[in-house]
Amino acid sequence: MSSRQILAGIDRTELENLRERYPYRTNARKINAYEDAAYWIGVNVKRAQDLWLDRSPPLDILDLGCGAGYFLYLCRLFGHDGLGFDTDEEPFFHGTIEFFKVRRVVGRIEPQTPLPDLGKKFDLVTGHRVCFHRLARTENGEWLEWTPADWEFFIKDIRTRFLKPEGRLLLEFNRRQDGSSFFTDELRAFFESQGARIFRWKALLGADPNRCPRFKQTQKL
Ligand SMILES: C[S@@+](CC[C@H](N)C(=O)[O-])C[C@H]1O[C@@H](n2cnc3c(N)ncnc32)[C@H](O)[C@@H]1O
Numbered sequence: 001m002s003s004r005q006i007l008a009g010i011d012r013t014e015l016e017n018l019r020e021r022y023p024y025r026t027n028a029r030k031i032n033a034y035e036d037a038a039y040w041i042g043v044n045v046k047r048a049q050d051l052w053l054d055r056s057p058p059l060d061i062l063d064l065g066c067g068a069g070y071f072l073y074l075c076r077l078f079g080h081d082g083l084g085f086d087t088d089e090e091p092f093f094h095g096t097i098e099f100f101k102v103r104r105v106v107g108r109i110e111p112q113t114p115l116p117d118l119g120k121k122f123d124l125v126t127g128h129r130v131c132f133h134r135l136a137r138t139e140n141g142e143w144l145e146w147t148p149a150d151w152e153f154f155i156k157d158i159r160t161r162f163l164k165p166e167g168r169l170l171l172e173f174n175r176r177q178d179g180s181s182f183f184t185d186e187l188r189a190f191f192e193s194q195g196a197r198i199f200r201w202k203a204l205l206g207a208d209p210n211r212c213p214r215f216k217q218t219q220k221l
Pocket of ligand 1: 064065066067068085086087089090107108109110127128129130131132133
């Protein structure tokens, strides 16, 4: 299924109407133009392809910080069962989640705090353009963010409570404000010590810390 075919199935006028109903906040950045279905379908098809979701058997997928819901919408088109988890702070997302008929649990990921029970385990847990590790901006505009100890707690919680034995956790990070990678030397070493496979701006972790997971996983788990 190509991006063009996927886009043909989306009522883009209705998405744009949604944006009129929930206008931009004054400080919103262009990258957050989530009514631009052509752009976001393109981005999310690539994400799905990187994980071979367009050719793997049906998976149970949890998307943390699911935002507008594009990724889970695509997952459904590729035959997977998806659940989103996000705060309910962005009214436009409320509209798009309904528009894409994505299931979402509302909650907040907090440092050193277990996620609420979601009643099942997943083959794949994702977090794209992760923001939940950002705590507050410092005076010079940089983000105060989770420490390796906070990440360790989170990864252990996901591994033990949310991943099936062969499950995977995929975290995709934005660049830092100065254009550098999220993976500082310290964070790269930390994620690798947790058994992560790091590829560009993504970290992939398996349920078993002693086994380095693969992006390509086409067999039923
Ligand atoms: C940059 S957006 C990315 C949205 C989507 N994953 C994407 O890539 O298009 C970050 C998302 O994380 C959510 N988020 C931020 N902090 C969070 C937290 N502490 N707990 C849960 N979700 C959070 C936001 O509401 C938003 O939907």
